[in-house]
Amino acid sequence: MATQLKPIPATPGSIKPSKRGLKAILTHQTFRRLSQLGFALFIIFLVVRHIVIGEDGSVITASAEAYCPFGGLETLFKYITAGGTFVSHTHLSNVVILIATLAVAFLFRSAFCGWICPLGFLQDLISNFSKFLQKRIPGLRRGFASFKNSLARLAVLDRYLRYVKYLVLVWAVGGSAYFGYMVFRDYDPWSALINIAEFSFTPGFIILVTTLIASFFIERPWCRYACPLGAISGLVGKFSPVYLKREESACTICKICTKSCPMGIEIHTATTIKSVDCITCLECVGSCPRNGALEIKVGFPLIGK
Numbered sequence: 372m373a374t375q376l377k378p379i380p381a382t383p384g385s386i387k388p389s390k391r392g393l394k395a396i397l398t399h400q401t402f403r404r405l406s407q408l409g410f411a412l413f414i415i416f417l418v419v420r421h422i423v424i425g426e427d428g429s430v431i432t433a434s435a436e437a438y439c440p441f442g443g444l445e446t447l448f449k450y451i452t453a454g455g456t457f458v459s460h461t462h463l464s465n466v467v468i469l470i471a472t473l474a475v476a477f478l479f480r481s482a483f484c485g486w487i488c489p490l491g492f493l494q495d496l497i498s499n500f501s502k503f504l505q506k507r508i509p510g511l512r513r514g515f516a517s518f519k520n521s522l523a524r525l526a527v528l529d530r531y532l533r534y535v536k537y538l539v540l541v542w543a544v545g546g547s548a549y550f551g552y553m554v555f556r557d558y559d560p561w562s563a564l565i566n567i568a569e570f571s572f573t574p575g576f577i578i579l580v581t582t583l584i585a586s587f588f589i590e591r592p593w594c595r596y597a598c599p600l601g602a603i604s605g606l607v608g609k610f611s612p613v614y615l616k617r618e619e620s621a622c623t624i625c626k627i628c629t630k631s632c633p634m635g636i637e638i639h640t641a642t643t644i645k646s647v648d649c650i651t652c653l654e655c656v657g658s659c660p661r662n663g664a665l666e667i668k669v670g671f672p673l674i675g676k
C-alpha cells in the first residue's frame with residue numbers, strides 16, 4: 372500500500388533554499404529584472420528624445436504614449452467605427468501593441484505586467500528598497516510588521532478593492548467610446564510619469580505620487596487595485612492554457628511562495644494558480660525550496676487538465 376506524504380509544518384529556520392532553488396532564484400530574478408530594465412530604458416529614451424528633439428516640422432519623434440497598449444483599447448471603438456481614425460494621443464501603434472499584449476496574456480497570462488510594464492517595475496524597485504531598509508533597520512522592520520498585522524484585519528476590504536480596476540476599465544474604455552477622447556488620461560499615473568517633464572499638476576500626478584508612496588508598504592498597489600490594463604490582461608489570461616500547479620505531496624506549506632508573491636495571492640492554499648491577479652512573475656516558483664512543489668503546466672483553458 373502506498374503511503375501518502377503529509378505536509379510537514381515549517382518552523383523558522385527549518386527550510387532553506389536548496390542549491391537548485393538558489394540557482395533558480397538567481398537565474399529567474401536576473402532575467403526578469405533585465406527584461407523590465409530594458410523596456411524601462413527604452414521608454415526613458417523615447418521620453419528624452421521627444422523632449423530634446425520635439426516636433427519642429429522637419430523631425431517628428433514618437434511620444435512614449437504611442438507605445439502604450441491601453442491607448443489601443445481606448446481608441447479601438449473609434450478606430451473601428453470611424454474609418455480608422457483615432458482619439459487624440461493615440462496612434463495605430465497603440466492598437467498593434469494592444470493586440471500583442473492580449474496575445475501574450477492569452478499565452479502566458481499577465482506576463483506583460485510582470486516582465487515588461489515600466490510602472491510595475493518602478494513599484495517593484497520601491498518595494499525592494501523598502502525591504503532593503505527593513506533588513507538593516509530593526510525598528511523599521513518592527514514597525515512594518517505591526518503595520519502588516521493591522522492590514523491583515525482588512526483582508527475582506529482588500530478582496531473588494533481588487534474589483535476597482537474593473538470599474539476603471541469600464542469607465543476608461545466606455546468614456547472614450549462615448550465622448551471621443553481619453554477620459555482616463557488626466558487620471559492615469561503612467562501618463563503623468565512619462566509627461567513629468569511638463570510639470571503639469573494633474574490628478575494623475577497625485578495618483579502617481581500616492582502609488583509610489585504606497586509601494587513602500589504594499590507591493591504593486593496600482594496593479595492590485597486600479598490598473599485597467601491589468602484588468603483586461605487578467606480576464607484574457609483566464610483562457611490561457613498555461614497555469615501554475617502546487618503539488619500538495621511535495622509542499623510543506625512553508626508559505627514562502629505566498630510571501631514572495633508581489634500581488635498578495637495565497638499560493639500555499641491553492642491547488643492550481645489561475646487568479647486574474649497573477650502577473651506570471653514566477654517569483655513563487657523561483658523562491659520555492661522544494662523540488663516539484665510548484666510547476667508550470669499547460670492544459671485546456673479553464674479546465675487545466
